[in-house]
Amino acid sequence: MTNSRRVLVELAGVTKEYKVGEISTIALKNISFMIYERDLVAIMGPSGSGKTTLLNMLGLLDRPTQGKIFFEGRDVSKLSDKELAYLRNMKLGFVFQTFNLVNRLSVLENIEMPLIPRGIPRSVRFEMVKEAILKVGGEIEWLKKKPNQLSGGQQQRVAIARAIVGKPSIILADEPTGNLDRASARIVIETFLNLNKEGHSIIVVTHDPEVANCMERIYVIRDGMIIGQYNANPGDSLLSKVPRA
Amino acid sequence: MALRIFLDFIRLALKALSERRTRAVLTIIGISIGPLVLVMMSSVVRSYSDYIVERITSLGQNAIAIFPRENYRLSEDDLSFIRSMPEIMRAEPFYSTQALLKRGSEEIRVSVFAIDYNLLFEAIGSLKIMDGAVPSDPLGSIVGKKVAFRGSGEQHFALGDVISLMVPKIEGDKVVGRRNVNVRVGAILEEYGGALIVDPDLTVFLNPEAGKKLLGMKSWSGIFVLTRDPSLVKGVVSSLREKYEDRLQVIAFSAIAEAISSVTRAIDFINFSTSLSAFAVAVAGVAATMITSVMERIREIGVMKAIGYTSSQILLLILLESIIMSLIGGSIGISLGIVGAHFLSLRGLVIGGLELTLMLSPKITIDLIARTLLLTMAVGLAGGILPAYRASKVPPAVALRYE
Numbered sequence: 001m002t003n004s005r006r007v008l009v010e011l012a013g014v015t016k017e018y019k020v021g022e023i024s025t026i027a028l029k030n031i032s033f034m035i036y037e038r039d040l041v042a043i044m045g046p047s048g049s050g051k052t053t054l055l056n057m058l059g060l061l062d063r064p065t066q067g068k069i070f071f072e073g074r075d076v077s078k079l080s081d082k083e084l085a086y087l088r089n090m091k092l093g094f095v096f097q098t099f100n101l102v103n104r105l106s107v108l109e110n111i112e113m114p115l116i117p118r119g120i121p122r123s124v125r126f127e128m129v130k131e132a133i134l135k136v137g138g139e140i141e142w143l144k145k146k147p148n149q150l151s152g153g154q155q156q157r158v159a160i161a162r163a164i165v166g167k168p169s170i171i172l173a174d175e176p177t178g179n180l181d182r183a184s185a186r187i188v189i190e191t192f193l194n195l196n197k198e199g200h201s202i203i204v205v206t207h208d209p210e211v212a213n214c215m216e217r218i219y220v221i222r223d224g225m226i227i228g229q230y231n232a233n234p235g236d237s238l239l240s241k242v243p244r245a
Numbered sequence: 246m247a248l249r250i251f252l253d254f255i256r257l258a259l260k261a262l263s264e265r266r267t268r269a270v271l272t273i274i275g276i277s278i279g280p281l282v283l284v285m286m287s288s289v290v291r292s293y294s295d296y297i298v299e300r301i302t303s304l305g306q307n308a309i310a311i312f313p314r315e316n317y318r319l320s321e322d323d324l325s326f327i328r329s330m331p332e333i334m335r336a337e338p339f340y341s342t343q344a345l346l347k348r349g350s351e352e353i354r355v356s357v358f359a360i361d362y363n364l365l366f367e368a369i370g371s372l373k374i375m376d377g378a379v380p381s382d383p384l385g386s387i388v389g390k391k392v393a394f395r396g397s398g399e400q401h402f403a404l405g406d407v408i409s410l411m412v413p414k415i416e417g418d419k420v421v422g423r424r425n426v427n428v429r430v431g432a433i434l435e436e437y438g439g440a441l442i443v444d445p446d447l448t449v450f451l452n453p454e455a456g457k458k459l460l461g462m463k464s465w466s467g468i469f470v471l472t473r474d475p476s477l478v479k480g481v482v483s484s485l486r487e488k489y490e491d492r493l494q495v496i497a498f499s500a501i502a503e504a505i506s507s508v509t510r511a512i513d514f515i516n517f518s519t520s521l522s523a524f525a526v527a528v529a530g531v532a533a534t535m536i537t538s539v540m541e542r543i544r545e546i547g548v549m550k551a552i553g554y555t556s557s558q559i560l561l562l563i564l565l566e567s568i569i570m571s572l573i574g575g576s577i578g579i580s581l582g583i584v585g586a587h588f589l590s591l592r593g594l595v596i597g598g599l600e601l602t603l604m605l606s607p608k609i610t611i612d613l614i615a616r617t618l619l620l621t622m623a624v625g626l627a628g629g630i631l632p633a634y635r636a637s638k639v640p641p642a643v644a645l646r647y648e
Contacts, residue, residue: 053642061551062642082555089553096645100548104264105257114552116253119246162552 005036007073008091008170008201009058014067016053016224027053029224030067035170039201040193042212042232045221051205052174054221058203059092059172060084089117093163093200097175099155101147107133107158108143114166132161135198136191153184160191170201177211182238189214189238213237254558258565261538268534269570275530276574276624277581279523280617284582286516288607289589294509296605300438301502305368306475307334309482312467312494319465319493327470330484332477337361338465340456344449345411345423346392348401355392356448357410359456362387364469372445373435377404380431383455389446390436406430410449415461426459475499524624527574531567531628539563539636546636547644560637567629568622575621582617583609 016028027050035041035058045051056062057069060076069076071087079087093114101110111132112125120128130140136157147155156176163171173192177185189211192202204215212218214237220228234240262269311327313319319338327336339360346355358365362379366372380386386408393402402408407427414422428451437445451459472478478497485495539546546559554562586607593604 056642056645059551061645062640082557085550085553085555088551094548094551096548100544100645102545102548104260109260113549116250116257117553117555117558119250121249166553 005038007034007036008039008071009035010070011054011057011064012068012070014057014064014069016050016057016062017065027224028057028064031057031224031226032067033058033219033226035201035203037169037201038196038199039203040196040216041201041203042215042218043203043205043221044207044209044212044218046207049221050224051207051221053224055172055174055203055205058170059094060088085117089114089166091169093166093168093171095156095159095163095171095173095176097178099147099152099159099179101155101159101162103146103148105146106143107145107147107150110147110158111143111162111165113162118166128165129161132165133158135164135195136160137187151184152180153187156180156184156188157191160188160195164195164200168200170203171195173202173204175206176204177206177208177238185211186238193239208238210236210238214239250558251561254562254565255569258562258569261542261566262569265538268537272530272534273570273574273577276527276571276621277578279520279527279624280575280578280621281582281585282523283517283520283617283620284579284609284613285585285589285607286520287513287613288582288586288609290509290512290516291610291613292590292605292608294505294512295608298502298506298509301498301505303369303371304498305370305471306499307472307478308368308498309470309472309478309485310467310496310498311470311485312496313464314492314494317492319468324468326488327468327485330481332472332474332481334471334473335364335367336468336470337364337453338468339453340460340462341466342412342460342462346449347409347411348395352411353392353447355389355410356444357412357451357456357460358448359451359453359460360469361453362450364471365450368469368471369437369445372437374432375435377430377432380429380452382429382431383452383458384427384429385431385452385455386428387432387434387450388430389434389444389448391446392449393430393433402430402433404430404433408449412460415463424461428455428459524620527571527621527624528628531570531625532631534570535563535567535629535632536635538566539632543636543639543644543647546639547641547647550639550641550644556637560633563633563636564626564629567633568625571621571625571628572618574624575618578621579614579617583607 011031011033014028014031015026018025018027031054043051043054053062057064060071063077076084108126108129111129115125115128129143133140133142138154138157138161142150142154142158147158150158171192176188180188192204193214196202202215204211206212213232213234215232218230218232219226324336324338327333337360339358341356341358344355344357345352374387375390388402388408394400407429410426410428411423412426413420414424428449434445470481472481478499482495482497482500485493549559586609590605590607
């Protein structure tokens with residue numbers, strides 16, 4: 001099903017080992033994995049299984065100890081930190097469990113953060129921010145507010161707006177519904193599905209099966225290894241179980 | 246585009262500082278002490294030193310005064326020898342003494358110099374006649390402004406008035422009492438300003454022949470010498486000291502100015518070194534503030550890296566915060582330093598022995614302000630560079646995990 005689509009990210013035999021003094025911990029073991037255009041993927045697993053490390057590899061936030069990562073066919077091990085930063089800025093969007101918004105900045109300033117290193121003029125940035133906040137079901141009035149003046153669900157939508165404002169091809173979300181109630185979680189997932197329909201690849205790390213079942217494919221990871229790949233069961237998804245707020 | 250990014254970074258840095266306002270304000274206060282001290286002290290010291298040097302050099306960069314030491318009398322032979330030196334343009338003897346001048350009900354102490362008038366105006370270039378002309382009659386004198394005018398500005402002696410001077414009465418080589426001599430006011434000088442060594446404002450100038458007769462002096466008080474060029478002064482002074490050893494005191498005004506300059510330069514250096522310690526404390530303060538700030542925002546830095554900020558952009562962003570603090574601290578310190586310098590200079594500088602109090606405005610120059618501001622910016626850079634470097638080098642995955 002996915003073979004007709006272009007491969008965006010490929011992990012080839014990736015191992016990640018962390019060393020603290022004499023103690024070493026293997027977070028990922030020989031993982032091979034691909035993300036395609038317009039992909040809709042959930043990565044599931046218990047705490048400490050390596051989900052976030054895998055997401056960090058896909059998001060070019062970390063380098064593997066062994067193996068290779070190819071981003072749109074380019075071996076990223078050969079790229080400098082500056083080139084990786086450029087790829088993250090142009091091609092990737094991140095959504096975190098705790099939103100990671102900066103409370104001293106307004107919602108507008110938070111969302112436009114990825115656009116600043118691109119040198120985009122302020123007026124253009126404002127238009128892009130407006131488009132992004134509307135796309136995630138937010139309101140223009142939020143832009144003047146500080147993030148902590150919004151509810152958790154609203155803050156996560158602001159975080160998603162920040163992730164998509166630069167029009168990335170891939171959105172990586174780490175437990176995006178972990179801090180939300182079911183109604184807010186449903187809105188966030190619906191937002192992701194809408195973004196996927198517009199062409200973004202969505203990778204969601206979650207330990208919530210009802211969230212995972214909203215995606216197309218589910219990878220299950222345990223002890224740093226992918227132990228299974230399944231197609232989602234829409235009948236058991238958050239969308240089918242939680243009514244609209 | 247780079248400028249736009251830079252301006253956005255400045256905005257972000259200002260926002261970051263405003264979030265931790267109290268800490269930033271305290272750090273800024275710490276930074277401001279160094280520039281305050283530097284501007285206040287340097288501007289005052291420089292104004293005094295420049296004034297003193299300027300006054301001394303106004304007496305002539307090519308001028309040398311020769312005085313006989315005790316038990317030595319200057320003779321025609323000495324004058325001829327000096328005049329025969331190829332470096333010498335002019336050499337004229339002079340008589341000098343102190344006198345009491347009766348001015349109505351008050352008595353003031355004045356100097357009396359009997360010297361060739363042409364040489365006088367040649368040596369002290371800025372000396373100008375305000376009223377009258379160089380007298381040609383033997384009893385005519387040129388008087389300083391403070392001789393003719395009271396402190397209140399009221400004129401007491403006008404042209405043609407006779408002034409009575411109480412001068413030492415000399416018999417043989419000894420002062421045996423006092424006597425009155427009368428001279429006529431032939432010209433009044435413009436105010437010269439607080440002078441050093443010679444104070445023309447409180448001096449009565451006579452021509453040498455009249456001076457010799459009126460003062461009753463049998464030997465010259467000294468010889469005033471002008472060299473052909475200021476560069477020749479050192480050589481002439483050496484030659485005269487070599488020939489006369491300790492029989493003559495040879496004073497070159499340029500050498501005095503040079504000595505004072507070197508003393509004030511030393512004072513300036515001590516002052517600079519003292520203020521450097523304040524700058525060093527400020528560096529530590531900035532570093533402590535920025536390290537704390539970076540630790541508190543490590544997750545935020547992780548997010549910024551995740552969304553595409555490069556390490557050098559993070560470094561610049563953090564560094565801008567410390568530089569902005571130092572610029573604000575520097576501006577406050579410089580402003581307070583300027584105000585403090587004016588207060589400090591109101592006290593005046595009393596020059597012991599000359600009964601002279603200098604009241605001068607501090608010398609605040611663009612150069613002083615620019616150098617102080619640069620030094621303060623260096624404080625921001627030095628204090629901010631380590632925290633900024635550490636922040637820029639944190640791997641994004643590590644920063645995002647940071648609790």
